[in-house]
Amino acid sequence: KAGVTQTPRYLIKTRGQQVTLSCSPISGHRSVSWYQQTPGQGLQFLFEYFSETQRNKGNFPGRFSGRQFSNSRSEMNVSTLELGDSALYLCASKGESYYEQYFGPGTRLTVT
């Protein structure tokens, strides 16, 4: 069974631009969560999608948005990028069990 995949793995953008990150969950998993990790911080929860609906949302500004498609693939969009958005963005998928969460390798975003 293929794991969680994220594309691209690395990205460099300029302040003010927007970016879209993609996450493909494990086959059969309907839940996808997004996290941000910055140096010295734990993983900060961005949002979770389940069956194309946002089920939960963290405390991030509206510049961060997401969506999920019918095949459970999810995208995360960040508009008007700021230097502080430079981080590792991880997605994780869950199956039927609440406890089983599997992470992807992450996308390293650098904003210059």
Add this chain to the structure above:
Amino acid sequence: ILNVEQNPQSLHVQEGDSTNFTCSFPSSNFYALHWYRWETAKSPEALFVMTLNGDEKKKGRISATLNTKEGYSYLYIKGSQPEDSATYLCASSSNDYKLSFGAGTTVTVRA
């Protein structure tokens, strides 16, 4: 502000020695406590999920305990090996499916 705290932030341990570190979390509205191991250049890997006060879980040389009344969990590594070098993350969740992660404890095992 993290409401899940992990201590210490990093530690070094000699190969063969045992070590342990803590995760403290809010005990109100507690649902589950998760431990992950995150090796450099890899994805975080789930180690344990615990829900009940007094739970103990074991996976090889690694074990964990849970105290939900006082809001802490310990992770133990017995007879540390170089392959145990990683960042260990804990996360607590309430029943709204959101995980709140600590900043992690980075373990370096010296040969």
